[in-house]
């Protein structure tokens with residue numbers, strides 16, 4: 637039985653020519669690794685302008701000729717056109733994106749995603765690409781339902797309905813792309829799907845996202861240790877390997893434009909995440925809360941029942957395990973003086 641299942645998965649990927657836009661990113665590069673290690677597709681092309689992605693994330697695959705890499709800006713129609721040529725499946729991850737500090741404090745950059753997404757979708761259609769899987773976000777959920785920390789709220793997919801109230805221009809662009817892909821399926825028959833990622837963390841993550849920022853503060857021995865907001869905000873930080881496996885399953889199983897939550901249902905307060913990090917790193921500073929810094933919605937946790945039902949997927953990594961793996965990676969890959977020197981930029985820029 638298990639053998640048959642494996643054969644079916646291999647069959648799905650073995651003749652697929654894949655494009656990963658933004659494939660040098662944290663999530664994109666981990667997706668490249670897993671597709672190569674576990675699924676053996678016909679080919680993988682990565683197109684990335686390296687505006688936040690890092691060549692070192694995929695360099696070994698380029699050197700070993702496992703993937704084709706093109707450095708280019710996908711908002712340029714000639715780049716988008718050649719990127720989508722002779723491709724069966726697109727994982728569209730390229731975006732002007734960053735963590736809370738970035739998406740709250742920058743609107744113009746993320747607004748360029750309207751154009752970027754439209755360009756990819758239009759060129760993919762012209763080139764007869766069979767399928768697009770889109771990296772969407774928990775930021776499509778209405779802000780107004782995520783305001784009460786006392787409520788045991790789990791965001792179910794059907795809550796994204798009018799009156800829409802997405803999270804910053806970043807969230808609006810993700811929402812418009814989801815709706816466009818639904819329309820592309822209905823009107824043009826293209827196979828499409830959207831994965832709503834919830835606050836992803838893990839090796840190769842960057843400091844403008846909360847978990848890596850918290851680890852970095854410990855790494856540079858920040859004292860007093862700063863916490864944005866009052867620490868009571870609730871999140872469901874989701875480990876990178878779970879996000880990658882959910883994204884691949886979405887490509888295998890969803891064709892009709894459905895948008896799915898990929899996130900754990902663990903409810904973790906910022907202050908509890910901080911305490912786990914401080915304990916594991918054996919650092920015991922004074923805490924300083926910064927109530928005027930961006931926090932985003934105070935209560936954001938996914939419901940993942942739809943992904944369980946449609947994909948037979950569920951997250952495997954508890955926060956308590958994933959955060960230790962991430963700390964181990966961070967401490968063995970970073971230089972303290974470099975992080976300390978650039979820290980104020982690293983936490984809000986991309």
Ligand SMILES: NC(=O)c1ccc[n+]([C@@H]2O[C@H](COP(=O)([O-])OP(=O)(O)OC[C@H]3O[C@@H](n4cnc5c(N)ncnc54)[C@H](O)[C@@H]3O)[C@@H](O)[C@H]2O)c1
Pocket residue numbers: 657658659660661662663664683684685686687688689690708709710711728729730731732733734752771772773774832833834835836837845
């Ligand atoms: N990290 C998270 O918690 C999270 C949560 C929800 C959604 N997402 C989405 O997942 C995707 C990957 O995010 P990530 O966290 O790995 O990091 P990221 O933001 O660094 O990824 C974006 C990638 O796209 C590239 N890029 C940006 N603009 C481009 C352009 N015009 N042309 C070509 N390449 C371009 C960047 O260099 C980068 O490699 C993004 O679409 C992001 O919005 C991430």
